[in-house]
Amino acid sequence: MSASTTALRRRLSTLVAVVGLGALAGCSGVTYADTQLPTTAAPKPASNAPAVTAPTCDNATQSYAPLPSLPSRDQISDAPMRKIIDKGYLTVGVSADTYLFGARNAFTGGIEGFDIDMARAVAKAIFGDANKVQLRVITANDRIPLLKDGEVDMVARNMSMTCGRWNDIAFSAEYYRSGQKVLISKSLVSDDKNAASWGLADLKGKRVCAPTGTTSLTKLQQVPGPVVVTAGTHTGCLVLLQQGKADAITGDDTVLAGLAAQDPNTVITSAKAITVEPYGLGLNKADTYLARYVNRVIADLEADGQWKAIYNRWLAGPLGPAPAPPTPVYGR
Amino acid sequence: MSAPTTNIPVAIPAGGSSRAPGSQPGATGQGGQGARTIAGSIPGARGIAGRLLHGTPGRMRLFGLLGVIAAVLLGAVSANALLASQAAVERAANNTAQVVRAQSIHVDLLRADAVATNAFLVGGLESPDSRARYEGAMARVASGIAKAAAAQPADGNALGVLSERVQTYAALVEQARSNNRLGLPVGAQYLTQASAGLRSDAIPIVEQVVKANEERSQKEFDRSNSSLQLLVGVVSLAGLVAIAVWLARRTHRYLNVSLTSAIGLLLVALFVTATTITGIGRATRDVAQGDFQSAVTLANVTTAANDARANESLTLIKRGSGAANETSWKTDRTTVETDLGRLSDTTLDPLWSDYVASHEKVRSLDNGGRWDEAVKLSTSTATGGAAKTFGDFDVAVTRARDDAGKTTVSSLNGLGGSAPLIAVAVALAALAASWLITRGIGQRIEEYR
Numbered sequence: 006m007s008a009s010t011t012a013l014r015r016r017l018s019t020l021v022a023v024v025g026l027g028a029l030a031g032c033s034g035v036t037y038a039d040t041q042l043p044t045t046a047a048p049k050p051a052s053n054a055p056a057v058t059a060p061t062c063d064n065a066t067q068s069y070a071p072l073p074s075l076p077s078r079d080q081i082s083d084a085p086m087r088k089i090i091d092k093g094y095l096t097v098g099v100s101a102d103t104y105l106f107g108a109r110n111a112f113t114g115g116i117e118g119f120d121i122d123m124a125r126a127v128a129k130a131i132f133g134d135a136n137k138v139q140l141r142v143i144t145a146n147d148r149i150p151l152l153k154d155g156e157v158d159m160v161a162r163n164m165s166m167t168c169g170r171w172n173d174i175a176f177s178a179e180y181y182r183s184g185q186k187v188l189i190s191k192s193l194v195s196d197d198k199n200a201a202s203w204g205l206a207d208l209k210g211k212r213v214c215a216p217t218g219t220t221s222l223t224k225l226q227q228v229p230g231p232v233v234v235t236a237g238t239h240t241g242c243l244v245l246l247q248q249g250k251a252d253a254i255t256g257d258d259t260v261l262a263g264l265a266a267q268d269p270n271t272v273i274t275s276a277k278a279i280t281v282e283p284y285g286l287g288l289n290k291a292d293t294y295l296a297r298y299v300n301r302v303i304a305d306l307e308a309d310g311q312w313k314a315i316y317n318r319w320l321a322g323p324l325g326p327a328p329a330p331p332t333p334v335y336g337r
Numbered sequence: 338m339s340a341p342t343t344n345i346p347v348a349i350p351a352g353g354s355s356r357a358p359g360s361q362p363g364a365t366g367q368g369g370q371g372a373r374t375i376a377g378s379i380p381g382a383r384g385i386a387g388r389l390l391h392g393t394p395g396r397m398r399l400f401g402l403l404g405v406i407a408a409v410l411l412g413a414v415s416a417n418a419l420l421a422s423q424a425a426v427e428r429a430a431n432n433t434a435q436v437v438r439a440q441s442i443h444v445d446l447l448r449a450d451a452v453a454t455n456a457f458l459v460g461g462l463e464s465p466d467s468r469a470r471y472e473g474a475m476a477r478v479a480s481g482i483a484k485a486a487a488a489q490p491a492d493g494n495a496l497g498v499l500s501e502r503v504q505t506y507a508a509l510v511e512q513a514r515s516n517n518r519l520g521l522p523v524g525a526q527y528l529t530q531a532s533a534g535l536r537s538d539a540i541p542i543v544e545q546v547v548k549a550n551e552e553r554s555q556k557e558f559d560r561s562n563s564s565l566q567l568l569v570g571v572v573s574l575a576g577l578v579a580i581a582v583w584l585a586r587r588t589h590r591y592l593n594v595s596l597t598s599a600i601g602l603l604l605v606a607l608f609v610t611a612t613t614i615t616g617i618g619r620a621t622r623d624v625a626q627g628d629f630q631s632a633v634t635l636a637n638v639t640t641a642a643n644d645a646r647a648n649e650s651l652t653l654i655k656r657g658s659g660a661a662n663e664t665s666w667k668t669d670r671t672t673v674e675t676d677l678g679r680l681s682d683t684t685l686d687p688l689w690s691d692y693v694a695s696h697e698k699v700r701s702l703d704n705g706g707r708w709d710e711a712v713k714l715s716t717s718t719a720t721g722g723a724a725k726t727f728g729d730f731d732v733a734v735t736r737a738r739d740d741a742g743k744t745t746v747s748s749l750n751g752l753g754g755s756a757p758l759i760a761v762a763v764a765l766a767a768l769a770a771s772w773l774i775t776r777g778i779g780q781r782i783e784e785y786r
């Protein structure tokens with residue numbers, strides 16, 4: 006008898022418990038699923054596509070013959086150039102973060118450097134006013150597309166004259182000669198004393214950064230050994246290096262000097278420059294008259310000592326006093 | 338053991354025509370074939386049950402018991418529905434408050450970025466005022482994340498990741514600042530990375546938190562009208578009426594005062610419950626479609642406007658290569674204007690138009706090659722300057738949004754306040770009705786004897 010009553014009691018209490026829980030469920034006990042994190046696409050790996058073999062030629066620095074003398078604005082009848090004159094200012098694609106060549110001065114907000122002075126000299130020749138220039142900040146990768154689309158009249162952005170680029174655009178005569186070097190983090194030097202003299206080929210397994218769309222990147226991709234890392238600009242590479250995402254940066258010595266000046270924990274290796282980088286002002290392929298005009302401006306700058314003055318203003322500090330200007334090659 | 342409601346000894350009905358059950362009280366059936374009866378498996382109990390439920394009085398007892406169960410069920414369901422409605426409104430209020438919190442984080446992140454990028458335009462020496470505004474916004478973000486994580490544990494994981502991304506952003510901005518103060522161009526690169534990372538890594542998480550809590554609010558808004566549960570009460574009531582009719586037919590006495598009052602009492606209780614719940618449901622829907630909707634819309638306006646302002650600065654910082662940012666600015670403008678059109682508040686429209694006018698002046702200056710003047714206008718706090726017109730709009734729209742958010746939460750909190758009291762009253766009424774049912778049927782059983 007007692008066994009049966011406890012069994013009944015147990016059943017009843019189970020029943021009560023079930024009913025009670027059911028009633029409670031209405032009042033409380035709402036739990037929410039965890040808030041989902043947005044699904045992010047995996048970052049694209051840096052393009053390690055093998056470099057397209059660059060077209061070769063022996064006249065990469067050869068430009069158009071300069072005009073015999075600078076014509077006044079009214080004398081110019083060339084249609085593309087008239088368009089610029091009517092617009093009232095020259096639109097120039099420049100860099101805003103290549104220290105010493107084209108960089109934004111954080112104190113004045115202005116963009117200044119060697120390349121900028123070249124652009125202003127051209128504007129001064131055309132308009133008689135060095136300020137009649139619209140500086141448009143572009144990345145290295147933007148240079149050719151913007152010239153082709155006519156979005157900019159000229160590019161003054163440490164641009165190497167190459168045979169491949171001559172197919173798409175035109176260049177002025179060479180106005181500066183640079184060469185590709187390597188900048189490394191000083192941490193590499195503390196690991197290996199010889200690192201201070203390493204070239205690209207010695208950086209086996211190290212992450213080396215170069216901006217997309219540059220000859221430096223093309224060269225880097227041809228060298229076996231380094232792991233290629235890319236960024237939008239050289240300064241982007243410096244950020245990656247400071248964040249520990251790159252061990253070294255390759256680029257033109259002038260650009261690297263600007264980077265080294267911003268971070269005392271980096272050093273440009275003593276290895277010899279692996280390329281010769283002749284800088285020219287980029288122009289639209291069709292604007293041959295403008296090219297001849299600009300070549301006259303450059304020739305005049307070099308002749309009257311202004312080129313040296315510009316060089317000394319920006320580069321005498323890190324690179325020593327101005328050498329002789331590069332010899333222009335004409336006849337294209 | 339549950340005691341029967343009436344006296345246990347049961348007389349054999351006078352009519353006696355109905356057969357006596359096979360087993361006598363004393364003879365304890367050994368389990369046996371009686372598995373059909375409710376207490377079949379319990380020897381002894383089966384005998385008692387058989388005796389209790391035998392004949393018409395037995396049936397009356399059974400129906401009486403069912404009636405009590407129906408009354409209690411109705412009471413329980415009604416009380417539960419009332420409490421559930423109130424709890425749903427409360428949760429809706431909490432979720433809404435969380436939406437407002439997350440949106441504030443969203444706005445403050447974009448505001449901080451707008452201030453940081455704009456300060457960059459004027460060079461290394463940012464004004465103490467803009468520095469203070471950046472720090473204020475970031476401080477509100479930090480405390481907002483902590484508060485939001487405490488308020489909704491389900492958001493904890495997402496907010497943890499957000500907190501990490503915000504720290505990354507703040508660190509990059511500080512690196513940008515210190516480099517900028519030294520005059521190093523790498524500072525601009527850090528700022529660009531900070532802004533891009535904020536938009537690609539942090540903002541989507543905030544948006545996700547907002548969306549999740551909006552969905553939770555919506556779910557609770559729907560739950561607040563839990564009148565579907567009351568169908569059980571209606572069925573119980575119908576059962577009681579059926580019992581009353583059966584009783585009347587069986588006894589040829591049409592009015593049983595106790596049973597009828599019980600039914601009346603339960604009808605009133607059910608009616609009051611239903612009206613209260615639909616009332617709460619309707620009021621909640623009004624809040625959901627009214628204040629809550631405008632709070633959400635105003636928050637969208639505020640975030641889009643601050644995003645626009647940051648894009649204006651980034652367009653200038655990129656000096657002619659900011660076409661993508663100007664496109665984003667235009668998208669933001671469309672968002673702001675569409676949303677403003679949905680609101681009844683017309684005081685915001687002229688303030689926004691003022692800012693659009695200054696922005697367009699900034700763009701035409703920059704497009705005309707006069708970058709320096711464009712920057713001056715964009716950072717100017719004088720009348721007509723973009724910093725001034727934007728600041729005025731931002732202050733006004735933020736105030737409007739805060740008001741709408743507070744109104745939503747407080748009016749939701751005000752709803753359903755009387756529900757627990759009514760639930761208690763309904764439960765008491767159900768108990769009283771149970772007693773009345775027992776009394777009414779007991780009366781008839783007595784008479785039958």
